[in-house]
Amino acid sequence: MLSRKELFKNTMRKSAHAWKRINELRLTEEEASILRFYIDQPAFMDLHWTMFIPAIKGQGTEEQQKKWLPLAYKMQIIGCYAQTELGHGSNIQGLETIATFDPKTDEFILHSPTLTSSKWWSGGLGKASTHALVYARLITDGQEWCACLDDHSPLPGITIGDIGMKFGNGAYNSMDNGVLRFDHVHIHRDQMLMRVSQVTREGKYLQQFGSQDGGLETQVIDYKTQQNRLFPLLASAYAYRFVGEWLKWLYTDVTKRLQANDFSTLPEAHACTAGLKSLTTTATADGIEECRKLCGGHDYLCSSGLPELFSVYIPACTYEGDNIVLLLQVARFLMKTISQLGSGIKPVGTTAYMGQVEHLRQCQCDVQRADDWLKPSVLLAAFQVKATRMSIACAQNLSKFSSQEVDSLRSCNKPYLESG
Known part of the structure; x- marks a missing residue:
């Protein structure tokens, strides 16, 4: 029943204690990586090790790895993975965050031109992370590419915060999922992870993976x-x-x-x-x-x-009223209606159709084409036939039980029936 702030602080406290013990024991990186799986730590710590560091390993040059990995391994920097946007998730080519290269200054200019371009959901982004791995649409030499950038934060022009409460009390409410927006933020060219793709000093892009065709993006509701x-x-x-x-x-x-x-x-x-x-x-x-x-x-x-x-x-x-018990009361009403059909008592109201029980048991569907299913009368007749046949089948099955067994079934509902 802790508040969200207390949940976050308590999780951070446990994580800090665990890392203090790891350092005291002087564990190797391999030993520490194994131990991390058994530590009750914030989810953003997992992202630091499973997404931020592997991205530097996989996409950073040897020089970039030497610079950033020692800091990340020692937790001197804490990284998050900022790919998802408010308007885009796994559709990377639809990302709206822009990184424009300026060859005059040898810098990228990061910008969030729309509300939906806001980086959203990144674990650890709201409070804990010191660095972010940012996916953006790269614009250089008049063309657009999809690139991965490593960004220092906070910097002038950056808006950052927590996106708010999530479902439930604990669980992900101990995670500082964040929002991140850029307002023409300048970062040096060497902040781009360039093992797989590079931008030269002159602004030329090498090792292209492909670009958008420029067409309108399909909205989720249209699928x-x-x-x-x-x-x-x-x-x-x-x-x-x-x-x-x-x-x-x-x-x-x-x-x-x-x-x-x-x-x-x-x-x-x-x-x-x-x-x-x-x-x-x-x-x-x-x-x-x-x-x-x-x-x-x-x-x-x-x-x-x-x-x-x-x-x-x-x-x-x-x-x-529990829904299962209420449905049993409906079934009881239907069984009583079926039992009275042979006594001359005609059903009325919503069960009046059961008065034609013999016809409903023998009739066949006369639908000839698909459009016939758009006729209300056809649908109504189909439901009447189905309901009647299922009710009769249920009554026949109940008749196989002894009266004592049937009474015991009814007694299960007695407290609910007496309570109205």
Whole structure:
């Protein structure tokens, strides 16, 4: 139950103590690297060792490695990996941060031209890191390339901070995920890691990997895989809104009937409210989780609104009746309706279609083409057939149990039924 500031301080305290012990024991780099996996340390420390240092090893020249690696190994500098932007993650060629080379001064000019070009999510960037490995779009000699730069921070022209609370209390809230923006920040040319690609003193780029074709970037919402997951949820939201209005009408009707001592529609009202409560709250919980995943990494931020939605609506699956128990009450209502079909009592209201049980058990689908599934009457008939056949099958299975076994099943629901 610590505050986020206290969580961060406590994690830093444990990490500092661990590193103090490593130094006291005079462990080799190999021994220390093995021990790091067993230390409860901030996640940004992992990034320092698994992303910042390997990037210098893999992309830095021999001279750059001699300069930076000893400092990084001794934790005299702490590095973070600033690739992801507010508007771009794994699409490196879509990054908006710009590094323009000025041959007159032999410097790169780092700039964040848009809000979405802000470096975002980098672990350790918010508070702890002293250095950042920055991915930017390199502009030199009138052309654009994708390059990796090693940047000192803080410097004039840099805006830096923590992006805020994430989902939950502990976990990633002990990590200072940061935001970073540049306002025409000048850094020397030798700050570019040049083992794989170089910019000469004259501004020429060597070892090109490729450039953008200049076309418009596809928005995430335009991908079919995203739409196939999101649009059914959107359609369901409308359906639940409509059924909610109908449920208000049903409640008003039942209330009027009760005032006239007419209790005939009370069982149906109970079954409908119980079933819809369970259906809609479960769909809402699952839908929030699906929307969270559709948002990529940003879903984890409290500012996305999704963690708040999750915490507010998830309890609805258990309060005012556990959803599984409520569904069992709906099943009980349906089984009673099925049992009365042979006694001459005709079902009414939402189960009136079961009065045509023989027809529904024998009828075949008369859909001829795909467009037929757009007809409400066809969809309604299909649901009626399916519901009737499943209810009958359930009733037949229950008939195989002894009365004592059925009664024991019913007794499981008795406390909930007595509580209303």
